[in-house]
Amino acid sequence: MKSITNFKIFVGFCLLLGLALSCKGEAKSDPKTPEVEAQEVTKQGQAFIKDDEATPNVLNIAMGSEDHTTLVAAVQAAELENALVNAGPLMVFAPTNAAFDELPDGTVENLLKPENKDALANILKYHVTPGKYSKDFLKKFQKLGQANNQDVSVSTEGDDVFIGEARIVASIPAGNGIVHVVDKVLLPPEE
Amino acid sequence: MKKLTLIGAALLGIAALLTACKDSGASSNGALAYSAAEKVYVSPGEHDEFYAFISGGFSGQLSVYGLPSGRLFKVIPVFSQDAEKAWGYNEETKPMLNTSHGFIPWDDSHHPDISQTNGELDGRFVFINGNNTPRIAKVDLSVFETTEIIEIPNSAGNHSSAFVTENTEYVVAGTRFSVPVPQRDMPINEYKGNFKGSLSFISVDPEDGGMDLAFQVLMPGFDYDLAHPGRGASHGWMFFSTYNSEEASTLMEVNSSQNDKDFIAAVNWKKAEEYIAEGKFTAMPTNYAHNVYDEETHTATSTMKKEVRVLDASELPGLVYLLPTPKSPHGCDVDPTGEYIVGNGKLSADLTVHSFSKMIDAIENEKFDGDAYGIPILKFEDVLGGTVKQAGLGPLHTEFDAEGNGYTTFFISSEVVKWKVGTWEVIDRQPCYYSVGHGMIPGGNSRKPFGKYFVAMNKITKDRYLPTGPEVTQSAQLYDISGEKMQLLLDFPTVGEPHYAAGIDASLVKERSKKIFSLSENKHKYATTSDADVRIERNGKEVHIYMTMIRSHFNPDNIEGIKVGDKVYFHVTNLEQDYDVPHGVSMIGANTSELLIMPGQTETFVWEPKQVGVWPFYCTDFCSALHQEMQGYVRVSPANSDIPLSWSLGE
The missing domain is CATH 2.30.180.10 (FAS1 domain)
Structure with missing residues (x-):
């Protein structure tokens, strides 16, 4: 179990890195785009709403x-x-x-x-x-x-x-x- | 723990980035893929392609939106008093809210449905049900106003309503709560076997749209949830979903979910017509209000009706059959061909689809699986047309496009799922933000859906809009369904709870929209159609002012001789005959709303002055450049004063 989850973390970070890079590549023409999209990603469902009350x-x-x-x-x-x-x-x-x-x-x-x-x-x-x-x-x-x-x-x-x-x-x-x-x-x- | 949280964070991050990249890819394709913004942009001055009529739920009203822009055009007052339009406040419309319980100023408006001819939307009327004090209203789409409301007797919680048959022969009204029929004083724990459900069929006059409670079908004491009409081959049948076949009366969340299957009740209303013609009904004494607004008198009348024709489903063979349907079905939807009846079991993960032709075959071959109070139960396997497996959690409602696809909303998993009618395979799913209830495709309840868009109506929005304290707006979401995959285009806020909706191609409605009321056809009892007829009449303490309004004055605008203790009726006629020039009027201290009077129309409010003085009234709608000059004074003298009644303009 542990080795598998560690492997997952590793794969996860690789993917993360890869995607981040590919996004950056696309966004070159408009430097503001990544910021806007970063806000969008928080809107992927109720599970990700910050609510302390x-x-x-x-x-x-x-x-x-x-x-x-x-x-x-x-x-x-x-x-x-x-x-x-x-x-x-x-x-x-x-x-x-x-x-x-x-x-x-x-x-x-x-x-x-x-x-x-x-x-x-x-x-x-x-x-x-x-x-x-x-x-x-x-x-x-x-x-x-x-x-x-x-x-x-x-x-x-x-x-x-x-x-x-x-x-x-x-x-x-x-x-x-x-x-x-x-x-x-x-x-x-x-x- | 920490590691696992990290994994979680990493996974979320990946999901987020994947989505982000997808989005940027789509919008950067420019000419190849339209962006969401382009698809919903309606240029200033241009018209939307569709009307969407979205009920207000607990607001009691019906909102009119344009699609794809999501712009709000009008909130049509239906069951709730509306001070803005004087609905239920002026003397003319108060009778519209009359019931057997007296004047009821609110209701819970639920399911609008547009009138049909030959199974296609004809754009004449929208029917909508009042859930709480059972009523059905008719909105006339030439004026976008409620012109008729009929109360439903022997009913409680008029939920499976107000769906029309394919030639608008009937609007139906199935009761949610079963109750003693007729109502009587009895112990609640004797519910089982004694309470009854009623399914009402309200006929609609093909010429003038006049409604009449034609008959009721008396049913076992289940709860009746939603309904949809047969069409094509199944025309002549109406399908009602039921739950609580356990006949429980307490802790329903447990007790009404004990049976694995409840039923969809298939009612053969053509058979019902035969039984009515043969006189096999009971004429049951009752009491219900029928309220009609007359466009020529600009006035509503309320009539109490005293009898209803009742057909007993337990005693009349061939009238009703029960189709077993798993897990408390909510939506009960019929596809455009009329062959498939979809039951959305709200505690199920699957959709159960019944086949109409199999149902007819099972009836003809008497493939019954017992009965409920004498009503035959058909064998589940013999009527099953197919199952959409594990489509989502908490299926609620299915609409259809013209390409043979169903679109089902799932409340718990908060998504809309597209599936293929016939193969039952899931084609696409998109999340809804959040907790979607009903959905709507323009023409989705007809033989010919217009398709193109799907509107999801969401109960919860949480973070989707700027916060407005604990109560935040509910919302609609627009999806483009023209491609294989659905695409979310737009969120827009709604009025009240956007419970259910009906949509129609705007071209079928807008040409018929009335611009003014003709003064020459104004038959209001207190109309003043020319300045020559302006006058004030006193009858004891009752004073009637026959007043006119036109840009930019009232006639009369100076009134004397009113006394404390009088009951003063302002009957005000708008003499304008120009499109979009309403005037308003309000009087200081009047215990009512303003009036908002359309060109050629007459309305009345009552003022009971309690204080001596000179009191102004004015136009409340910014009508013209001299709107601020549109005003008048009423002199109020002590009760024992002998100042004579007088009125003037410009003297």
Whole structure:
């Protein structure tokens, strides 16, 4: 995992450099153009709006958590940032890094490959419900309809609530929904 | 953590640069690729190619824009009082806002639809629904004014409305909320099986456009969301999306999403006409307002109607069939051929497309999968025409171009997705900024879409415009859809919530636009069509002033003999017969709005003077070089004064 992400950084910077150079080349005829375009790039969706006043959204919460770096990397690889900052309401079941580590060796690395972007997006969307329910309230449900179009079961054991096999270990209300931290990665059933 | 953040930053940077480079490439191609600016630029004095009628949602009104410029031309008052145009303030238009609940000064305007002839837009009328206190209004496009409003009984939350059939035989009004029909005092928790939904068909007179509530179809207690008419082979059918087939009445966000599938209800309205002709309806006592504005008297009248013809879908075979549709469908859209009915399940990632010919086949072969309150449910697999797979998150509404493509808005993933009708493959997707609701292609709900542009109506703008405090403008976004890929051209701010829109080639409308009202045809009860008729009449405490206005004076402009406690009616006629010369009038201390009176028109406001003195009135519309001279005085004497009534101009 680490070597791969380091490699990504490297590739990223190479690309960055390359593109920056090619842009500069084109912009020679009009020296003001790059500035204007630099402003344009901040307008690529709600995920990139600077906002210190409003309650953090589900994406902000995940990005701010040290236990969810794998999840955040996956969201970014699948380019799902903008879907997570929408008006929602969105309920995100956020597996911890430890949960991702429990997957068979190589699974995460494999999913992060560009050619597996759709499969990764499908898994991530299986962690998102349109709705906003507290852990207690979830006890009323037997299943939830997830954003990838599949259902996931809801069950209760004492005070614990399980989404599929994953136990909710913490819940953080967000500006556009709620993040339930879970101890397992949810894998969508084969259809 | 730090490393991962770095990766993120690097990835974002790359994405940003890629986009930046793409943009600069496009604009530097000059003659090869038109820039967005060139495409939306309409030179000063030139006209736009299309009218766009965009509803104001909670503003209650209908805005008129030009496309591609995005310029706002007019806000037509429909369901909300508008002080600017005296709508609902002057005596002439107050009856337009009358309902069975009394005078209602606001509503939630939702879905405008343009009248059709032979399945093509004819540019005569725009129909639009009031969501809150169920109503349908008709806007006459010769005057761009609301000329008729009909209240819908047995309905609550008139949402699946105001869509027209392909010869404007009917405008429909499906209820969002099911309610007791007729209304009565009963426990809410006895909703299931007892509450009913109603789908109303309002006929439109082919000659004068007069509306009449022809009949209602009584349905199970679901929620009815949107509707679209059949066309071509499916003409004679109207399709309504439903949700809450669970018949829940509380915590709807959970309880109305329990069933995997809700329904699109296919209503055979030609069959309904047969049943009406055979007398198989119930004449149900009710009470609703029908308000009509007469262009010759410049005055509205409100009539209370007492009966409605009701057809029970549970008892009349062949009237309604239910097409199972996944995940609480919202949009219910019919392609230009009339063959495909698209259900946009708002909790789904897929689009479900039903086939009309398969539906007819399933009906003929009775391929039913049970029934709901006696209404046959067709087998999902037997009516399914295709599925657009994983097109986005939160599909909402689909419009069509003339080239066989569908354009669906996705609220959650905030994008518009272009797909091919028939192969169901996704062709292109473009982001919307942000949270797009409905979309619009001019003529998109007809046999012949004009295509060319797609307008996305966004609920949220956040950083897209200069901030204006916590409330920021909602917006429309214009995309060029003439090529394989869609191109975002323009953002423009909107009035209220831009909920839904209809667009039409301007040439079908602008030639018919009226320039003045003829004075010789003015049949207003208190019209004063020549200065010879100017007068004031007292009837007890009621005083009627027959006043005229022309550049740049009122006649009379000096009035004496008014007393504290009088109720003074200013009936003011604009004698101008010149295009674009309205006058306004307002009186100090009058508890109402100004009047804005078009050439040849008469309007009335009421003033009840409470203080002794000499009080001025003046023209409120900058009418002429001597506008500032256009004024007058009214002398108000004590209640017991014996100063006689007198009036004059220039004496």
